[in-house]
Amino acid sequence: MRIGFRRAVLALSAAACGALLSAAALPLASQGQTPAYRAPRTPDGKPDLNGIWQALTEANYDIEMHMARPAMALRQGPYGPLPAAPVLALGAVGSVPPGVGIVEGGEIPYKPDALAKRKENQEKWLERDPEIKCYLPGVPRATYMPYPFQIFQSQGAIFFAYEYAGAVRNIYLKDPGPPPVDSWMGQSVAKWDGDTLVVDVTGFNDSTWFDRAGNFHSDQLHVTERYTRTGADVLSYEATIEDPQTFTRPWKISVPLYRRLEKNAQLLDFKCVEFVEELMYGKWRKKPLSGE
Amino acid sequence: MTRTMIARVVRVLAALGAAAVVVSLTATETIPRMPDGHPDLQGTYDLATLTPLERAAGSSLVLTDEQAAKLERQAAQQVATGDAPLKADRSAPPLGGDGSIGAAGNVGGYNRFWLDPGSHYTMLDGQRRASILIDPPDGRVPQVTPDARQRNTRAVRATSDQQIRENDPGLEPEGSYDDPERRPLGERCLLGFASTSGPPVLPNYFYNNLHQIVQTRDSVMILTEMVHDARVIRMNAQHLPKTIRRWLGDSIGRWDGDTLVVDTMNFTDKTRFRGSTENLHVVERFSRVDARTVRYQFTVEDPATWTRSWTGEYAWPATKDLIYEYACHEANYALEDILRGARLKEKETKR
Amino acid sequence: MRSRLSILAAAAGVVMAAAIPVLAHHAFGGEFDPNKPVLLKGTVTKVEWVNPHAWIHLEVAKPDGTKEEWMVEGGTPNTLLRRGITKESLKIGTALVVDGYQARDHSQLRANGRNVTFPDGRKLFLGSSGTGAPTDGADPTEGRGRGRGGQK
Numbered sequence: 001m002r003i004g005f006r007r008a009v010l011a012l013s014a015a016a017c018g019a020l021l022s023a024a025a026l027p028l029a030s031q032g033q034t035p036a037y038r039a040p041r042t043p044d045g046k047p048d049l050n051g052i053w054q055a056l057t058e059a060n061y062d063i064e065m066h067m068a069r070p071a072m073a074l075r076q077g078p079y080g081p082l083p084a085a086p087v088l089a090l091g092a093v094g095s096v097p098p099g100v101g102i103v104e105g106g107e108i109p110y111k112p113d114a115l116a117k118r119k120e121n122q123e124k125w126l127e128r129d130p131e132i133k134c135y136l137p138g139v140p141r142a143t144y145m146p147y148p149f150q151i152f153q154s155q156g157a158i159f160f161a162y163e164y165a166g167a168v169r170n171i172y173l174k175d176p177g178p179p180p181v182d183s184w185m186g187q188s189v190a191k192w193d194g195d196t197l198v199v200d201v202t203g204f205n206d207s208t209w210f211d212r213a214g215n216f217h218s219d220q221l222h223v224t225e226r227y228t229r230t231g232a233d234v235l236s237y238e239a240t241i242e243d244p245q246t247f248t249r250p251w252k253i254s255v256p257l258y259r260r261l262e263k264n265a266q267l268l269d270f271k272c273v274e275f276v277e278e279l280m281y282g283k284w285r286k287k288p289l290s291g292e
Numbered sequence: 293m294t295r296t297m298i299a300r301v302v303r304v305l306a307a308l309g310a311a312a313v314v315v316s317l318t319a320t321e322t323i324p325r326m327p328d329g330h331p332d333l334q335g336t337y338d339l340a341t342l343t344p345l346e347r348a349a350g351s352s353l354v355l356t357d358e359q360a361a362k363l364e365r366q367a368a369q370q371v372a373t374g375d376a377p378l379k380a381d382r383s384a385p386p387l388g389g390d391g392s393i394g395a396a397g398n399v400g401g402y403n404r405f406w407l408d409p410g411s412h413y414t415m416l417d418g419q420r421r422a423s424i425l426i427d428p429p430d431g432r433v434p435q436v437t438p439d440a441r442q443r444n445t446r447a448v449r450a451t452s453d454q455q456i457r458e459n460d461p462g463l464e465p466e467g468s469y470d471d472p473e474r475r476p477l478g479e480r481c482l483l484g485f486a487s488t489s490g491p492p493v494l495p496n497y498f499y500n501n502l503h504q505i506v507q508t509r510d511s512v513m514i515l516t517e518m519v520h521d522a523r524v525i526r527m528n529a530q531h532l533p534k535t536i537r538r539w540l541g542d543s544i545g546r547w548d549g550d551t552l553v554v555d556t557m558n559f560t561d562k563t564r565f566r567g568s569t570e571n572l573h574v575v576e577r578f579s580r581v582d583a584r585t586v587r588y589q590f591t592v593e594d595p596a597t598w599t600r601s602w603t604g605e606y607a608w609p610a611t612k613d614l615i616y617e618y619a620c621h622e623a624n625y626a627l628e629d630i631l632r633g634a635r636l637k638e639k640e641t642k643r
Numbered sequence: 644m645r646s647r648l649s650i651l652a653a654a655a656g657v658v659m660a661a662a663i664p665v666l667a668h669h670a671f672g673g674e675f676d677p678n679k680p681v682l683l684k685g686t687v688t689k690v691e692w693v694n695p696h697a698w699i700h701l702e703v704a705k706p707d708g709t710k711e712e713w714m715v716e717g718g719t720p721n722t723l724l725r726r727g728i729t730k731e732s733l734k735i736g737t738a739l740v741v742d743g744y745q746a747r748d749h750s751q752l753r754a755n756g757r758n759v760t761f762p763d764g765r766k767l768f769l770g771s772s773g774t775g776a777p778t779d780g781a782d783p784t785e786g787r788g789r790g791r792g793g794q795k
Binding site: 375376377378379380382383384385386387388389390396397398399400401402403404405406407408469478481499500517518613614616617618619620622623624625626629630632633634636637 | 671672673674675676677678680681682691693694695696698716717718719720721722723724725740742743744746747748751753755756757758759760762763764765766767768769
Binding site: 134157161183 | 326327334467469470471472473480481482504506507508509510511513515519520521522524526536538539614615616617619621622627628631632634635638
């Protein structure tokens, strides 16, 4: 009996070890599935992230999972919300499409007063969304706006150029120390964790939003991004958001980025600053345009 | 090495088709190279220099050591004067303006400590250069065409003593403050002033002359600090169709030996480098002088603007300094204040 | 005096020590009013380290004791950052003296920072050249070319 028990224990342990070992043998990225993709290397042996990438998502409208909505600026109608007067002429073009969201766990963990501020942001969207003024989009919003961005990676340098507003990010491979002032796009310092590029972003101002739904942050924002090639034309993007002034705990977003495969794929000029001059300065023209 | 060893090496190299690389390696061993054998142009560069674009007609391109030293001393003296302390009990500046000319607008601009225009004349081929322009040989930008003269009613007029006392600095013709579209691109935060991003890339003689080059297999990216412009040079590619115009033009590149040759055209009609048209065509040549310095040469042509093409060159020395974010439009209080100021002045003048 | 200065400047083509050089940069003359010179003595309440121009907010006490909030326009912060200045360098409460001209819209308490100094007349942000005292907030051990480069 005792021998049988011991053998059973031994057998169980062996089985457990075997299970552990086989689990360890599988690459972390795909346990229980096909082996992880191994990206081609740059000459210095790092996964090659070069290329033009773009997210395929509605997250720029609202990073949380959401139903379609009549517009980004709403007014109360007799039977529910309607497009506010300034956006009414856009009709369905101005409506908000539904989205499955990119927030892991579904909801952003706002502190109560921050949640109230988000509601205020939504009510005052036209005045407050920095995208309307073509302000620099910040991180992570720049990643999942529906426009391409290009990664330049050589030995010794990594650089991101975004088509939207010509935003740029220098991804330092050597930590230059704390950022001396706040900035819109933050200061990015990167290192490799196996085949994942981990980018630590600090030094943000409090002026960017996460989307068009009023989701915001303070200047305590700290973003940790993870870029991993998961296929010939797919780059997995995850970002951890920390901001103790705004949220009750850190939270994560994740969204795949796809390679732009068109033969003539390239970033073109999207200097929207020019397009918002009439909105911002039109009243100061010598002859302001008529408000037809 | 023995003869057989040498022979073997030569056979191997020939087999690898690396003969050209071997030749250039022995000629310029000090320059860093990319894995594909082309020169590595990467780095952060501070182009600030005292060397102006043009020099006095017919004067020498090359400054003597004494001339350069004297001029650099004078520049350093201006910095010292500008940085010198003022009296503790100074009063407000003069009513009616302080007489400062040009863009300082008779109100004195701001302190010297904000500036970083450079402290040396650019050095190439062991020569301290008196101008960036090397062709035409007299050191002056060629004559503009009659067409251009007519087109560019924005030409700078010399200010008279009388005009200096006026509130308007007198550098701009009537109507210059009527609309935001009439203001300089730099003031609108659309492009950095003084062709800092170009092309052609020029020193701006004020501040923030930093640029960064990142080089990959199929692109060379040049970041200009103002206004955070990343120009992507597509290697061995075709130009965009003529219907697509770009603020910095459309740049394609190829290697000519150890020189990166960049061809840029298809500018917008708003870019207007020195009053030129959308038909501006710029050819740039980047090469390495040594591990620290890039030689930047450019040729500009626009038959609608200049009677002939012109060429300039200067050195891009590497810097350990960092480029910082230059978010411009995001806090551009000045543009609104300038337009509002013009409307107020008009109201006052009417009374 | 003023006309002498302007003749001198025109003749010698010399950059005026306190003013920015002649080149199309930005129309200070359009933004500020040469007929409204100001001398502001106040303390720093806020510094906007932004481009294209930094703005120093000053609390200025008027003769009658009431306080006014002025905004003083400076240059680009980026040059200063490369000299080691940070957002902590100009501390709130620092006493400053500013001479300049008020914005054309006189309802705006804004002025160009023609000269921004400490009360004793010393210019700001000169720590790296050794002429600034530690009270300007700049770390005297920091200088140009700090070698913090994040690239090769």
